[in-house]
Amino acid sequence: xxxxxxxxxHLIKTRGQHVTLRxxxxxxxxxxxxYQQVLGQGPQFIFQYYEKEERGRGNFPDRFSAxxxxxxxxxxxxxxxxxxxxxxxxxxxxxxxxxxxxFGSGTRLTVV
Amino acid sequence: GExxxxxxxxLSVQEGDNSIINCAYSNSASDYFxxxxxxxxxxxxxxxxxxxxxxxxxxxxVTVLLNKTVKHLSLQIxxxxxxxxxxxxxxxxxxxxxKVTFGTGTKLQVIP
Numbered sequence: 001x002x003x004x005x006x007x008x009x010h011l012i013k014t015r016g017q018h019v020t021l022r023x024x025x026x027x028x029x030x031x032x033x034x035y036q037q038v039l040g041q042g043p044q045f046i047f048q049y050y051e052k053e054e055r056g057r058g059n060f061p062d063r064f065s066a067x068x069x070x071x072x073x074x075x076x077x078x079x080x081x082x083x084x085x086x087x088x089x090x091x092x093x094x095x096x097x098x099x100x101x102x103f104g105s106g107t108r109l110t111v112v
Numbered sequence: 113g114e115x116x117x118x119x120x121x122x123l124s125v126q127e128g129d130n131s132i133i134n135c136a137y138s139n140s141a142s143d144y145f146x147x148x149x150x151x152x153x154x155x156x157x158x159x160x161x162x163x164x165x166x167x168x169x170x171x172x173x174v175t176v177l178l179n180k181t182v183k184h185l186s187l188q189i190x191x192x193x194x195x196x197x198x199x200x201x202x203x204x205x206x207x208x209x210x211k212v213t214f215g216t217g218t219k220l221q222v223i224p
Contacts, residue, residue, distance in 0.1 A: 004155075033211070033212075035212075035214075040216075041216055041217070042201050042203075042214030042215050042216050042217050043156065043201075043212075043214050044214070045211035045212065045213065048211060056211050058211065090155050090156070092155075092212075099144070099161075099205070100158070101158070101212060102158070103148075103155030103156045103157070104155050105153065105154050105155050106154075106155050
């Protein structure tokens with residue numbers, strides 16, 4: 001069975017640009033969460049979606065947005081990129097909310 | 113505010129020895145804790161979890177201990193192997209199970 005898949009795996013963007021990251025959850029998983037992991041730190045919660053509804057939001061600016069589609073895949077969008085947005089962006093899915101998350105390998109975003 | 117932190121940033125152990133990774137948390141309302149392993153270039157991988165109504169849980173070669181009195185949990189790895197080399201995160205899941213709060217991580221180095 002496929003795990004959580006994220007695309008692209010690596011991405012380089014320029015300051016001020018916009019980026020869209022994609023995530024496909026494990027088949028049957030209805031909950032998707034997004035995390036930002038800066039080098040040398042633990043992942044920080046950005047968003048959680050369940051059944052296409054936003055269920056939780058972390059302490060991130062409005063430049064960050066996300067959505068979940070009817071097939072439970074998800075997109076994370078970041079506008080007006082800053083150098084500090086450079087990080088590994090992780091997607092995690094679970095069958096039920098909050099328990100048993102499986103993480104993808106992430107998208108490495110570099111902002112130059 | 114809530115925080116989950118680790119006492120030691122790096123732990124070096126001889127192959128075959130037991131490893132103990134410690135973690136302190138500050139939110140007394142935390143009721144679910146998880147240990148994750150993250151290898152280079154990969155997302156966090158679930159190792160073991162424990163609920164606040166337990167003080168010990170065992171898995172394959174791993175044991176998690178929870179001391180709610182001093183808000184401390186630990187991960188014990190028996191007969192540490194080179195494949196155990198990774199960064200280990202403790203995390204707590206509260207607030208309606210909408211997010212997982214990670215600590216900063218401990219790097220485990222196994223010496224052959």
